[in-house]
Amino acid sequence: TPLSHIRNFSIVAHIDHGKSTLADRLIQATDTVPDRDMKEQLLDAMDIERERGITIKANTVRIEYTALDGEDYVLNLIDTPGHVDFAYEVSRSMRAVEGSLLVVDSTQGVEAQTLANVYQAIDADHEIVPVFNKIDLPASDISRVAEQVEDVIGIDASGAIPVSAKTGEGIREVLEAIVKLLPPPKGTRDAPLKAMLVDSKYDQYLGVICIVRIIDGVLKKGDRIRMMKTGGTYDVDDIGVYRPSMKPVKELGPGEIGYLNASIKQVRDTRVGDTITLEKNQTPEPLPGFNPSQPVVFCGLFPVDSAEFEDLRDAIEKLALNDASFSYEMESSTALGFGFRCGFLGLLHLEVVRDRIEREYDIELITTAPSVIYHVYMKDGTQIDLHNPADMPDPSTVAHVEEPRIKATILVPDEFLGDVLKLCQDRRGIQMDLTYAGSRAMAVYDLPLNEVVFDFYDRLKSVTRGYASFDYQLEGYREDNLVKMSVLVNDEPVDALSMMVHRDRAEMRGRAMCEKLKDLIPRHMFKIPIQAAIGGKVIARETLSALRKDVTAKCYGGDASRKRKLLDKQKAGKKKMRQFGKVDIPQEAFISALKMD
Ligand code: GTP
Numbered sequence: 215t216p217l218s219h220i221r222n223f224s225i226v227a228h229i230d231h232g233k234s235t236l237a238d239r240l241i242q243a244t245d246t247v248p249d250r251d252m253k254e255q256l257l258d259a260m261d262i263e264r265e266r267g268i269t270i271k272a273n274t275v276r277i278e279y280t281a282l283d284g285e286d287y288v289l290n291l292i293d294t295p296g297h298v299d300f301a302y303e304v305s306r307s308m309r310a311v312e313g314s315l316l317v318v319d320s321t322q323g324v325e326a327q328t329l330a331n332v333y334q335a336i337d338a339d340h341e342i343v344p345v346f347n348k349i350d351l352p353a354s355d356i357s358r359v360a361e362q363v364e365d366v367i368g369i370d371a372s373g374a375i376p377v378s379a380k381t382g383e384g385i386r387e388v389l390e391a392i393v394k395l396l397p398p399p400k401g402t403r404d405a406p407l408k409a410m411l412v413d414s415k416y417d418q419y420l421g422v423i424c425i426v427r428i429i430d431g432v433l434k435k436g437d438r439i440r441m442m443k444t445g446g447t448y449d450v451d452d453i454g455v456y457r458p459s460m461k462p463v464k465e466l467g468p469g470e471i472g473y474l475n476a477s478i479k480q481v482r483d484t485r486v487g488d489t490i491t492l493e494k495n496q497t498p499e500p501l502p503g504f505n506p507s508q509p510v511v512f513c514g515l516f517p518v519d520s521a522e523f524e525d526l527r528d529a530i531e532k533l534a535l536n537d538a539s540f541s542y543e544m545e546s547s548t549a550l551g552f553g554f555r556c557g558f559l560g561l562l563h564l565e566v567v568r569d570r571i572e573r574e575y576d577i578e579l580i581t582t583a584p585s586v587i588y589h590v591y592m593k594d595g596t597q598i599d600l601h602n603p604a605d606m607p608d609p610s611t612v613a614h615v616e617e618p619r620i621k622a623t624i625l626v627p628d629e630f631l632g633d634v635l636k637l638c639q640d641r642r643g644i645q646m647d648l649t650y651a652g653s654r655a656m657a658v659y660d661l662p663l664n665e666v667v668f669d670f671y672d673r674l675k676s677v678t679r680g681y682a683s684f685d686y687q688l689e690g691y692r693e694d695n696l697v698k699m700s701v702l703v704n705d706e707p708v709d710a711l712s713m714m715v716h717r718d719r720a721e722m723r724g725r726a727m728c729e730k731l732k733d734l735i736p737r738h739m740f741k742i743p744i745q746a747a748i749g750g751k752v753i754a755r756e757t758l759s760a761l762r763k764d765v766t767a768k769c770y771g772g773d774a775s776r777k778r779k780l781l782d783k784q785k786a787g788k789k790k791m792r793q794f795g796k797v798d799i800p801q802e803a804f805i806s807a808l809k810m811d
Pocket of ligand 1: 227228230231232233234235236347348349350351377378379380381788
């Protein structure tokens with residue numbers, strides 16, 4: 215295909231504004247997929263994505279479109295994830311295309327991720343076409359949304375296309391706008407091969423599949439390629455395009471987007487953003503490349519049944535093959551035994567991985583409280599990265615501690631603003647900016663990541679009845695008065711419950727934690743003290759009173775079957791418990807105890 219007849223684009227939107235549905239309609243309107251094979255949200259391949267209605271991995275599809283000018287065009291769509299955890303994937307797929315459709319739900323308006331994503335498109339120098347979706351709904355208000363797009367984002371909305379991805383209204387106009395308004399790619403066919411590795415994924419049957427965007431030159435089956443950053447060389451077994459199922463092609467030329475398969479063993483051998491060239495005829499100038507994504511949230515994953523440790527290792531290794539942004543290392547906890555300390559891009563990412571392990575590998579897990587990486591500066595001048603609060607060195611040897619901070623952008627209807635500001639204040643936030651557009655406020659806060667990873671998003675949604683939207687980016691590290699709080703149950707420290715807290719809030723957090731644990735831990739035959747402590751000093755304490763009578767004592771000499779039933783019942787109830795010294799703690803305590811209300 216000549217460059218003049220190729221258009222490469224992505225769709226940017228806030229979650230639920232209809233990105234995947236619009237993609238489906240574009241695919242359907244161009245007969246890319248026969249109607250009988252059309253499923254809803256075709257591009258969201260994984261089960262979990264389908265179930266939760268979210269897009270996790272970027273996907274691509276090639277659409278062939280005969281425009282009103284009578285010419286045949288090839289449109290390559292790269293679908294990007296909408297959720298805040300995956301902003302990094304958005305930024306890299308943006309670099310492989312020249313334009314974006316900016317989808318805004320016309321019943322909702324501009325949201326935090328609309329902003330975050332459209333700024334990435336602007337950074338990538340995209341031509342942007344606004345598309346106002348869901349015009350079939352009575353609450354749709356095109357002129358209000360147009361005003362917002364112009365005021366808040368600052369781009370011209372006069373050419374915005376009203377559509378309903380549900381009914382198909384306006385889809386033809388969108389296709390025409392892609393052809394007319396988005397620029398064709400640039401590139402030289404005669405130059406040495408220069409291609410961008412946009413993404414890679416693991417396929418059970420085919421091994422690693424790389425999504426590539428050809429900048430210059432031509433890629434053919436049988437070529438020996440070189441990845442310029444990693445230095446790896448491979449023979450190309452197969453190349454093709456997604457329509458959206460894999461369809462082999464003879465060659466991929468400049469401006470085209472497709473896949474390659476070259477017997478690469480694991481996703482970790484590929485580096486997203488790397489430049490692919492021919493071993494024999496190398497391009498002199500590699501692409502600038504991206505920084506690898508870094509896990510920011512860590513937690514421990516332990517099998518409920520310690521006999522399943524090897525199964526868990528197997529599951530984690532398999533998942534890691536397909537997800538280079540997920541990190542893990544073995545961890546042993548006196549309380550929980552052997553498990554893994556895992557790193558994630560964010561909380562949603564954590565949830566997705568945890569769900570997959572439980573569901574696809576059928577392993578019941580104990581998840582410890584999510585934590586961030588602290589920089590601990592020691593008095594002897596050394597510095598350590600603390601991934602697990604349990605490993606915090608003795609406070610007398612520590613000079614100071616730094617924590618990661620984020621810049622959070624929150625959009626919310628005016629009426630809920632007070633609650634949002636209070637929530638941010640409670641989480642040690644510093645207000646950076648507060649502006650209004652229409653009846654909505656945009657608050658920008660500097661917040662400690664630690665205060666956000668746990669349940670901030672849930673709290674935000676609940677105080678605003680779901681109307682707030684939220685996005686963040688990491689800003690850097692800053693010193694604060696941070697200490698490790700340990701929890702002792704029956705005088706034994708439970709390492710999996712230790713956490714880093716701000717000194718000023720330690721008493722409050724300690725009290726809340728002890729009260730929660732008192733509710734969560736069942737009563738035993740003896741009295742159980744529950745304490746929170748900082749460096750040996752107890753700051754909060756509760757006592758769980760003893761059971762007054764042995765529940766089975768009544769049965770003495772009497773009904774033996776009733777006694778057995780009772781014992782069985784107790785045993786079954788214990789399945790999800792872990793023993794700490796003489797005390798059984800239910801697994802949900804590890805997460806619930808840390809929730810702040
Ligand atoms: P992610 O892929 O998870 O980022 O979300 P998304 O932006 O792709 O949203 P999705 O396409 O999943 O749509 C969200 C919801 O809105 C779904 O329930 C769709 O059926 C619905 N929806 C999408 N477009 C329209 C529309 O034009 N009209 C109406 N009434 N509903 C729509």
